[in-house]
Amino acid sequence: MVATSIDPVGKKDPKEEIMKAALKLFTEKGYFNTSIADIRQLADVSTGTIYHYFKNKEAIADALFEEVVHSLEDSIREIRKLSNTFERLRAIVELFFELAENEPEIMRFIVAVRHQEFLGNRPALSLSSPFQKLTQIMEEGIRTGELRRMDPLVASGVFYGTVARMVLLRLEGVLEKRLEWYLLDTWTAIWRALSP
Amino acid sequence: MVATSIDPVGKKDPKEEIMKAALKLFTEKGYFNTSIADIRQLADVSTGTIYHYFKNKEAIADALFEEVVHSLEDSIREIRKLSNTFERLRAIVELFFELAENEPEIMRFIVAVRHQEFLGNRPALSLSSPFQKLTQIMEEGIRTGELRRMDPLVASGVFYGTVARMVLLRLEGVLEKRLEWYLLDTWTAIWRALSP
DNA sequence: AGATTTCGATTGAATGCTCGATCTATTGGG
DNA sequence: CCCAATAGATCGAGCATTCAATCGAAATCT
Numbered sequence: 001m002v003a004t005s006i007d008p009v010g011k012k013d014p015k016e017e018i019m020k021a022a023l024k025l026f027t028e029k030g031y032f033n034t035s036i037a038d039i040r041q042l043a044d045v046s047t048g049t050i051y052h053y054f055k056n057k058e059a060i061a062d063a064l065f066e067e068v069v070h071s072l073e074d075s076i077r078e079i080r081k082l083s084n085t086f087e088r089l090r091a092i093v094e095l096f097f098e099l100a101e102n103e104p105e106i107m108r109f110i111v112a113v114r115h116q117e118f119l120g121n122r123p124a125l126s127l128s129s130p131f132q133k134l135t136q137i138m139e140e141g142i143r144t145g146e147l148r149r150m151d152p153l154v155a156s157g158v159f160y161g162t163v164a165r166m167v168l169l170r171l172e173g174v175l176e177k178r179l180e181w182y183l184l185d186t187w188t189a190i191w192r193a194l195s196p
Numbered sequence: 197m198v199a200t201s202i203d204p205v206g207k208k209d210p211k212e213e214i215m216k217a218a219l220k221l222f223t224e225k226g227y228f229n230t231s232i233a234d235i236r237q238l239a240d241v242s243t244g245t246i247y248h249y250f251k252n253k254e255a256i257a258d259a260l261f262e263e264v265v266h267s268l269e270d271s272i273r274e275i276r277k278l279s280n281t282f283e284r285l286r287a288i289v290e291l292f293f294e295l296a297e298n299e300p301e302i303m304r305f306i307v308a309v310r311h312q313e314f315l316g317n318r319p320a321l322s323l324s325s326p327f328q329k330l331t332q333i334m335e336e337g338i339r340t341g342e343l344r345r346m347d348p349l350v351a352s353g354v355f356y357g358t359v360a361r362m363v364l365l366r367l368e369g370v371l372e373k374r375l376e377w378y379l380l381d382t383w384t385a386i387w388r389a390l391s392p
Numbered sequence: 393a394g395a396t397t398t399c400g401a402t403t404g405a406a407t408g409c410t411c412g413a414t415c416t417a418t419t420g421g422g
Numbered sequence: 423c424c425c426a427a428t429a430g431a432t433c434g435a436g437c438a439t440t441c442a443a444t445c446g447a448a449a450t451c452t
Contacts, residue, residue, distance in 0.1 A: 030310065032313070112310070113310075114308065114310055116226075117225075124368055126364065126365060127370060150381045150385065151378060151381050153365065153371060153378070154362070154378050154381040154385065155385075157361045157362045157365055157382070158358045158382070158385045158386070158389075160361060161357035161358040161359070161360060161361025161362065162353060162389075163357070164357060164361070165353045165357025165360070165361075166350070166353045166357070168322065169322060169349065169353055172322050172323070182347060182349070182350050185346045185347050186350050186353070186354070188346070189351075189354045189389040189390065190354070190389065192389050193354075193358075193385040193386065193388050193389040194385065
């Protein structure tokens with residue numbers, strides 16, 4: 001009479017359960033190796049429920065993509081408020097490294113999933129707004145003399161390429177220590193590459 | 197009576213035609229979006245012929261992987277003969293940039309295909325022998341003092357991450373000029389990051 | 393309060409289709 | 423005459439999606 005649900009803690013919003021299960025499976029086995037039946041089982045819902053909340057399988061991936069991009073945008077927007085380019089870039093490295101340790105599935109979805117293969121018309125993540133914002137930070141840094149004169153696309157390529165590669169190596173189990181352990185070396189290398 | 201084939205030039209080795217078609221389709225649409233029928237059509241052979249030369253669809257991808265890795269190994273082996281670390285790393289950047297312009301499909305297969313999703317038990321390309329060789333070059337360079345003291349995995353992460361990212365940006369059409377145009381900036385950044 | 397209606401949420405069996413793989417038949421070069 | 427090579431029809435498993443039926447909690451009525 002008091003509680004609306006038997007389970008004292010879990011609200012079990014089905015939509016969230018479905019997305020959580022899909023994220024886990026998509027990043028673990030890949031989109032095409034994941035069947036609706038797999039998601040159904042892990043999320044502990046019926047087929048019908050899945051199709052009640054999502055138009056089809058692709059729409060689940062689409063919702064995940066949207067969510068991750070928005071969350072990244074928010075983080076980057078916050079980071080842009082920092083006072084100088086050094087702080088901004090360093091904060092982005094730390095954000096990615098921390099995410100990789102604490103939310104490996106989300107990070108895998110960002111750096112290791114080929115979205116174009118199943119998300120019909122989305123621009124590649126390489127062209128999505130967080131990446132554009134990164135290039136803007138580079139342009140600004142070069143303009144103010146905080147970064148060396150160079151093509152901004154090369155600057156963001158060096159930066160994102162390095163960070164994403166370190167994250168991937170960690171997610172694949174090549175790096176045995178936590179990413180914080182590699183932070184100093186990584187950041188030193190990046191800053192030497194970009195600073196004047 | 198003279199020629200063994202009607203076509204004056206093309207030998208049309210079916211196995212090669214199949215692999216060529218598969219490479220094109222796998223890199224363009226992805227492994228799972230490519231059907232045997234697609235390959236059959238593009239390679240202009242029958243289903244029976246495909247299964248005569250390959251056990252199954254996966255075996256085609258496997259053969260491609262093998263071929264690419266071997267060819268990469270050969271190139272890296274040659275490059276290791278160069279006299280110092282500077283020359284070696286620079287040669288690798290040039291190799292990747294040149295491959296991206298002249299053999300975009302092969303390059304896409306290297307940097308943009310998630311092999312683990314369909315090649316059962318292969319180690320990720322990140323762990324394959326060309327990548328290990330790269331890390332060895334880094335270790336050696338650090339030992340001889342040609343590179344700054346740092347974790348060799350970070351060194352190879354910075355290096356390969358940057359190169360692969362530039363290549364990918366080019367393949368995705370983000371970089372409008374040929375990669376040679378970005379070579380100087382890219383190499384300067386890499387060398388600043390790694391040199392003592 | 394109790395009975396009745398309503399409607400979104402949920403279920404899972406049924407459907408239909410794509411596609412990898414197989415199989416039998418035919419060909420033609422040595 | 424033999425056997426590798428080729429052809430293409432056929433099969434059947436797996437999978438995304440649909441659908442008719444049921445639930446259950448609130449809203450409305452008596």
